[in-house]
Amino acid sequence: MDRSVHLNNAIMRFGEFTAVEKMDLKIESGEFFSFLGPSGCGKTTILNMISGFLEPSEGGVYIGDQSMAGVPANKRPTSMIFQNLALFPLMTVAENIEFGLEVRGVSKAERKKTSDRLLELVALEGSGEKKVSELSGGQKQRIAIARALAVEPQVLLLDEPLSALDLKLRQHMRTELKEIQRKTGITFIYITHDQGEALTMSDRVAVMSAGKLQQVADPITLYREPETAFVASFVGENNAIPCRVLESSEGYAVVDAGSLGSLVGRIKRPIMPSVSATLFVRPEGLKLGCEGEFTLSATLAEVNFEGSYLTLTASLANQQVVAIQLRANQYNEAMIAGSALTLSFDRQDAIVIAGEANDV
């Protein structure tokens, strides 16, 4: 079955405001696809266009190869898990799960069978007669998943469903969602502003900013090869060093970083000399000591112990603050605020992107 979703040059405007700019994107059948971006970037609008709560101002939405133009929300093969879950509080757990089937005129016996099966899938056997208010946050979450799966959708839309849960539960639910997706083969479209969620669960991630797609890639590519300054600074931690390009060739660019001297980083495509750019080095790409190709002298400002690793905050010669991530066992007593540090990095670990990082 073709469960792909195609946004065919879809645009969404609200009066003067363009919430989603022209977007042409194909989400593959059975893919776990995430839209990642800060709040207000238009990702929820995309979900509403796919589910039928909004009709695109221009362009269209296709599910499988069916155009969804003019198909109302209750006739689309999608189901949604809402941020606040939106379980029906006046119905029992089983009635909630069976609602979509009840609407379709499925017999009571048949409905019961489905809700029992789904309760088992989400590991809540025998909770069918409970009231929604008797469930814990994590249990409600699972019921919302079961309710959405009961109608056997081709596409499951998830609108930041884990944001209300505590950390441990959130991590657990990530694994579970991924597991359910694998078992059912349904296309999952996941909306989040939490990059951890997007990176751990997704086959591909679309990073969005101000209604525009920044980059669509698998999580590893997104992290290692960001294409825009926004992606480089939004996905994961990154140290952004403003600079000016001196020359670029063969996948590398030499840049002038003012008082930090000239540095070299990787580039995706050539950048014209004298264009202002940003050199990004991940905190784990900065090494302590001078074994890397390029050295920077810095003053240690803060040491944060975070369990398995250690984050140092230091200011460079030009007063810019950078973060350095070390393994916990690299800690030594000499690391006190105010002490001088020598940092270094290799050109492999730096990326030069045209534009300024605070353009985001």
Added chain:
Amino acid sequence: MFSQLKQRFGSPLSVAIVALIAVWLIGLVILPQLIMVNYSLKPNLLPGEIGGVQDQYTLSNYATLFNNTIHLSIFFKTIWSSVLVTFLTLVVSYPLAFYLAKVATPRQAALCLLLLIIPFWINEILRTFSWYIILAYKGPLNALLLELGLINRPVRFLSGDGGVLIGMVYAYILFMIFPIYNAIESLDSNQIKAARNLGASWLRTHYRVVIPHAKPGIATGCIMTFMLAAGSYAVPALLGSPGSRWFTQIIYNWFFEGGDWNQGAAYAFLLLIICIGFIALVMKVFKVGLGDIAR
């Protein structure tokens, strides 16, 4: 409860608050009602006979209604018509309340509410009179319907119960809209979206999600509208015809034209009892408790 009040307002103010409520409840509600009960259970006597041998408690005033077929039929017609008014008001109000609470933008909703409220700045008698003019045999409504070709000759709206029903639906619509509006407004809009998303038609979304949530509001609106309709005097007096008398008019006649307060009081209590019975019934049908309504 008193200690809570005391904590918040201090002793003197708390005593004053409680005293005021007590005066209002006892002096203005309970005592007058008790006096009326007392009246209703005594025969109508000349001043000289009060305290005499005939001055004894009796149920004869209550029996009068059941021996007078005309009064009895008006009594039941009043109850039935009030049910009809309540139902019609609900039918008109629910879509409007839903629109205001969930569909309209805040601006539109504010404008609509204003338009609904402004007519109520005019007193009930004047508003009812305007309906008298609109519904008249040679009035604008008939003229319009004739012009549109919907009718061949003017309709006598004011001669049956039609005029009274229309007038009452209009007079009490706010009492229905506001409780329902409040109830629907408190519904999480995602619940409606979720129902739609799971495939529910609009009708089913209302029937399964919106109405169950709004039930206390609907019950409150129905009870208020019914009570006001059953106890209405001005609307039937102005828009009714001799053939569409309301029970309140008969009560009025006993008091002020028959001069028989005892009989009037008995009739008034019978109406009250039926109304309370109706409320209990509505609450049972809608499965709402007093607590839900007070919310």
